[in-house]
Amino acid sequence: MRAWLWHRRGDRLSATRTASRFGKGFGLFLILLGIWSFLSVGALGGMWWILIGFFIMSAAKASYDQLLARSLFHHVPLEGFVVKAPVCVEADLSIDHFVKDYAYHHHFSLYPVMKNGKLVGCVRTRDVQTIHRDEWATSPLSDIMLPLTEKNSTPLESDAEQVLQAMQRHNSGQMIVLDGDRLAGIITLRDLLGALELRRQIEGEG
Incomplete structure (x- = not known):
């Protein structure tokens, strides 16, 4: 048909x-x-x-x-969906302060990690569970920080379709957007799906 x-x-x-x-x-x-x-x-x-x-x-x-x-x-620049001033955390911030001042306040699943003004990695909120709660006050975020890979970051030059596929492939709700080795922003699956839902409402339900 x-x-x-x-x-x-x-x-x-x-x-x-x-x-x-x-x-x-x-x-x-x-x-x-x-x-x-x-x-x-x-x-x-x-x-x-x-x-x-x-x-x-x-x-x-x-x-x-x-x-x-x-x-x-398809072939739509990623820049239009990027949050250009994401909430960042410092590598030497204690896990305890991270949970109280960031995780419970902003409710994000992924945060860019900075050190001396440079992007050095990212931290997932769920990874705080890998450190015993008694050690949160003395453990810095660098202990659970992850390196930037294709699973959690994407170049600014990527198109939106590529990023959506990567998020679905890696079961990720957020990805850090890189301009070279600098932080360009963050992209969320919620924003992409929101744009898709708006298009569905305009075009009509399938």
């Missing part, structure tokens, strides 16, 4: 949106058919119709979301 509509309309996104809606409708029909079969006849086969219906609905939505994300973020 998508191929036929795409050929007719010349618009892949519109064709995918219509095909996705049809797929979700067909999936709902199978779910209702399965419920009817299970309740009226008592056939366990109705459960299979329900499961297949949910699978088709999920696949239809995922297909549209994937194309929508690609059309929105």
